Amino acid sequence: MSARAIVSVFALVIAVSVPALAQTPGATVPRVWEALTTANFDIQDHAARPGVPAGQGIVEGNEIPYKPGAIAKKQENARKRETDDPEAKCFLLGVPRTMYAPFPFQIVYSPAYMAIFSEYAHTTRSVFMNSEHPPGLIEWFMGDSRGRWEGDTLVVDVRHFTDTTWFDRAGNYHSADLHVVERYSLMTPDHIRYEATIEDPNVYSRPWKIALTLYRRKEPNVRVLEYECYAYAQEEAVRRGELGPK
């Protein structure tokens, strides 16, 4: 895989070093990507049940190494998912869940700053390139993402999370000490291999990995639209007379 091809994925044409990219067919517009997986239901292998398609998990070895006692909270989350899942509340989904949630996203890249724009709740995920995490007690839903190139692979280090996001509707969770290292590498011009190493000594006994494929949306006029779920929920509540002045 050539360096030129990988930068074309992220439409890195502003860098003076890749002037040829402007001539690469199809490389002129930042592309729209989407995962094709049922991982948002459950990142592990799961059988079908009403409303949930069966799916093969994205966890390497299918095992999440919860520390003794930590699994109980996952099970409690699963029982309360209809009210407690951040997705049910229309909160930001965090990392890595935003990458495999069933919504398209666009990756826009300039040399210092990459942004990932998801259709879900107008999520912006900023990836600042070749820079350090800011110090201090910072807790963000999407974490603080710092990117760098290792050869043809984009490596993104993510820290400074809240403890309020989940990995899936099955209630898999983490603490605010979550640390995610993502690796994006181009398999073809239309496929990205996405891998993430996940560690959180408060919850897991060892680091673990997920891997999946991101597919390029090929429809000619494809556009990331909007899914403003909390606006819809509030509008419904107004219609039912549950929200607003009495």
Place this chain on the structure above:
Amino acid sequence: MVIHAFRVSVASTIATALAWFLVSAPVAGQEGGAGGAAGFRAAPIAGCPQISRLFWPCAEAKAATFNPARNPDGTPNMNGAWSPVTANGSQNIEDFAGDAFLGRQISIIVDPPDGKVPYLPQWADKRQDNWDHYIDPIGSCYFTGVPRQVYGPRGQAFIQAPGLFAIVSEFAHQYRTIPTDNSPHIGDSLRLYMGDSRGHWEGNTLVVDTTNLTDRTWLSISGHFHSEALHVTERFTLIDPDVILYETTLVDPKVFRQPWTMAMPLVRFEKGHEVWEEPCFESDHDLPFLLMEHKLWLGLNPPR
């Protein structure tokens, strides 16, 4: 009416309001609602008076001759973070003396020359009704819409990629992508809070055409509004290494009797400024209080 103070506080938490002040104060010399000092908006920006009706012709003259730094593809380089320092966080867009709830403002409307939104007669009282009875949609953490994204609360980062211009707002992690590849607008029945923006370059000016908007967004905290027929044109032109002339023309024959235009400077944040995550709905604890006296704005023809 104490609740109005909450309306402003929803739009800007104490911390971010402080950040806004720190950003705007050195350039604009503004002092918010209690203003009255002779220095209000007195300091020039890029050698032009910062009051919109004076800034506009001065900046247009500079735009005609300024040769900006360029990207490798030849387009003017606007990458970076920008602040609408004279827009007061979109509290108001017309002249306003300032009161207990909203800061002083000098109109950012340059056409018509009276600096007022040219509402059709049947809408003459609607803005006041909005202010009295509804929550500014961004107070409920909805998108700002267009063009308010550019002059709304706090700053925006611009990212230029080939075939695309993107605007990332600090407010509520919202964004807008603007293809600049001659692609057509999406189908007319699709309606989006941020509309469908398409851009092209006219010389050194990025011209953005936005359609497919909803009537669910406002133009200011004070209640200026539009219908879903709104059609917005925006023009971004560097007039100095650190200043953009931003002009936007709004056409909406259901609400306005004529097209009208706002113009203002966007001033570059210090180098290395990063637009960070601002959860809005995720941490919005004010809304239940707002809803005790005010309604959600669900458009000019709210659903039943």
